Amino acid sequence: MPSIILDPGHGGRYSGATHGSNKEEEITLDIANRVRFKLIDVGASPVYQTRYEDEDFGGVDGNDDINKRVDYVNRTFSGYGALISIHVNTALGSTGVYWYDGSKATEYERTESRALANDMNLELFGVGSVWTEDWAILRDTWESCPKVLAEIGQIDDEWSEDYYREAIAQRVTDGILRYFRRYYPI
Template identity: 40%
Template sequence: MSVKGKSFIIDAGHGGKYDGTTSGSRKEKVVTLNMSKILEKKLKAKGATVYMTRTTDKDFGGSNADEDVNKRVAYINKTFPQVNGLVSIHVNTAWTGRIGPFYQKGKIPSKNFSQAIATRYGTVPHEGDFAIIRDTTRTAATTLIELGQINEGWLDKTASLESTADFIIKGMEDYFVK
């Protein structure tokens, strides 16, 4: 199945005054925006409609990172129409963080969406409790993807991000076969 005719929200995690995790000069907010733009381009090329939570280095106005995420969720719920899936892009901390897709406990469509992506990503889906996948109301199929660990050099390479985007999109396509 294709993503043609499907619609997605792509959320580039962090942004503005909230860098996310860092390693040297590498900032999560930059990696997530780069990957989100690659996903947007590739999904549109396959005929999908894509809505982006951010296309520049901006935050959503919270006085701390948690409040900023809650404002991001409110923005998503207020701004976008119902879609087929939401993908929130992140990068985990160095050495210890789990990678791959996360789903909200008790949300079966999200678990299935995450499982399809995890299979192509070469990981397993992880249960998580994140506002972006718990509290958004624009779709039943939500996932937060930890691309890798912030200390990994491949995160700076466009070709590597493009290859990773292909795996994510193949997983999204697999989900719609069902």
């Protein structure tokens, strides 16, 4: 199985959505850590993350920080088989899995990104559609491989409950494994 990059959204000065004690930057990091360990437990290796602690990428604002995150991915990793960016949406925002269908993507990248998005969406939500978006983490990372951004829930969900985080992390993991089982015996 090829290497996988998990991108816990936000971090540092750019915390993302908040609701009470729920902070997107903390939730996404916790879920990414759980997913990484679950993937390693079933033999996926290596599994990397764009951040392992609450940190940003040194941008002067949120958009610049995203561009610096993309630059970090492009400088640090090569030959990986998938990039999964994990986010939590606002209380009124949509949940779901997104992929990039623009001119910068190869046909392989478009086909496989949509397949990964469908598999993750099925495991996370059971029903619903996947959408395309023109986001930097999907569009500007150089590796031609499946890339998705998953809005795994809303910020006012039950994130303070460990069982809830564990269940969401398992669903994210199951979606990734559903995709890779087409190609690799896991």
